[in-house]
Amino acid sequence: EILMTQSPATLSVSPGESATLSCRASQSVSSNLAWYQQRPGQAPRLLIYNTSTRPTGIPPRFSGSGFGTEFTLAISSLQSEDFAVYYCQQYDDWVFTFGPGTKVDIK
Amino acid sequence: QVQLQESGPGLVKPSQTLSLNCTVSGYSITNDDYFWSWIRQPPGKGLEWIGYIHHSGSAYYSPSLKSRLSMSVDSSRGLFSLRLYSLTAADTAIYYCVRCLSRNWFAPWGQGTLVTVSS
Numbered sequence: 001e002i003l004m005t006q007s008p009a010t011l012s013v014s015p016g017e018s019a020t021l022s023c024r025a026s027q028s029v030s031s032n033l034a035w036y037q038q039r040p041g042q043a044p045r046l047l048i049y050n051t052s053t054r055p056t057g058i059p060p061r062f063s064g065s066g067f068g069t070e071f072t073l074a075i076s077s078l079q080s081e082d083f084a085v086y087y088c089q090q091y092d093d094w095v096f097t098f099g100p101g102t103k104v105d106i107k
Numbered sequence: 108q109v110q111l112q113e114s115g116p117g118l119v120k121p122s123q124t125l126s127l128n129c130t131v132s133g134y135s136i137t138n139d140d141y142f143w144s145w146i147r148q149p150p151g152k153g154l155e156w157i158g159y160i161h162h163s164g165s166a167y168y169s170p171s172l173k174s175r176l177s178m179s180v181d182s183s184r185g186l187f188s189l190r191l192y193s194l195t196a197a198d199t200a201i202y203y204c205v206r207c208l209s210r211n212w213f214a215p216w217g218q219g220t221l222v223t224v225s226s
Binding site for chain 2: 001032034036043044045046049055087089091094095096097098099100101
């Protein structure tokens with residue numbers, strides 16, 4: 001089973017500023033990585049798949065990068081609705097695993 | 108627009124069996140590209156993949172739950188189901204049903220249903 005870790009656990013950011021979230025895999029997952037956003041009291045929603053592809057409807061201020069074991073989710077100019085928990089997920093191995101999440105809160 | 112909706116009991120006793128259904132609307136459950144998945148989230152904690160099933164009946168389960176888990180699909184009714192046996196308090200969680208593209212990423216998600224295991 002591939003272990004996913006995320007850092008930091010919590011990130012405090014002021015509205016309008018940028019945020020960079022990290023995700024690391026215990027072994028290479030190639031580009032087979034997705035990111036999800038979970039707002040309080042809501043189900044997660046897909047933000048990024050294949051490391052850097054945004055689904056229809058996801059704003060361009062969200063961008064993903066990386067390969068292998070190191071991945072980054074960047075959020076530019078944070079809006080109020082962006083304060084949430086973000087999870088990464090690998091699908092390189094048939095046993096899917098998620099990171100523990102990074103909470104982005106208001107500074 | 109595809110929508111998924113979980114249904115089932117909110118409270119189950121320890122050692123009993125949890126049965127959940129997920130009704131899919133706005134999309135055919137028989138599309139070959141998609142698998143139909145369950146993911147759970149203990150209160151205040153992270154996400155755990157439970158397993159997924161294809162309309163053909165092929166199913167893949169998390170190794171940690173495999174011995175207690177069963178999934179099925181009813182294509183005629185557009186729903187898929189989960190059965191989790193021998194419940195303990197550690198199974199208390201929000202259970203989400205989710206569509207999975209080609210055994211890759213998950214979208215969209217159902218709203219989730221909270222299942223509490225308690226006597």
